[in-house]
Amino acid sequence: MADVLSAPRVVTMDVPEDEKMAKVGSMKKKPSNASARFKLSLTRRRRSSKIMSVDIEDIHDAEEVQAVDGFRQALLQEELLPSKYDDYHMMLRFLKARRFDLEKAKQMWSDMLQWRKEFGADTIMEV
Numbered sequence: 001m002a003d004v005l006s007a008p009r010v011v012t013m014d015v016p017e018d019e020k021m022a023k024v025g026s027m028k029k030k031p032s033n034a035s036a037r038f039k040l041s042l043t044r045r046r047r048s049s050k051i052m053s054v055d056i057e058d059i060h061d062a063e064e065v066q067a068v069d070g071f072r073q074a075l076l077q078e079e080l081l082p083s084k085y086d087d088y089h090m091m092l093r094f095l096k097a098r099r100f101d102l103e104k105a106k107q108m109w110s111d112m113l114q115w116r117k118e119f120g121a122d123t124i125m126e127v
Contacts, residue, residue: 067100068092
């Protein structure tokens with residue numbers, strides 16, 4: 001009787017091929033960690049033919065618009081506003097960085113222009 005218990009038992013079951021493939025397929029889709037889940041989520045999205053788009057409204061605060069206009073006029077008077085930098089959002093960033101202090105924002109703006117000229121930041125793409 002000891003020989004029967006120590007002998008390895010082999011159990012064979014007849015499982016149809018369709019069920020085997022279903023089990024294998026379901027095992028492939030189960031990610032093992034967070035990065036694998038993320039990759040799998042991206043691959044699932046690519047299969048969709050629908051294109052998702054988001055509309056972003058450009059809402060301007062009245063006080064910010066007034067401050068940017070004043071800043072713009074000050075830069076134009078001192079000839080510190082090249083046409084390629086005449087952008088509402090760029091000027092607003094400089095004003096916010098200096099808490100809407102026009103003199104400090106103007107100094108920061110002129111330092112930016114000087115830096116771009118000194119290091120050739122605008123001529124990088126030119127050959």
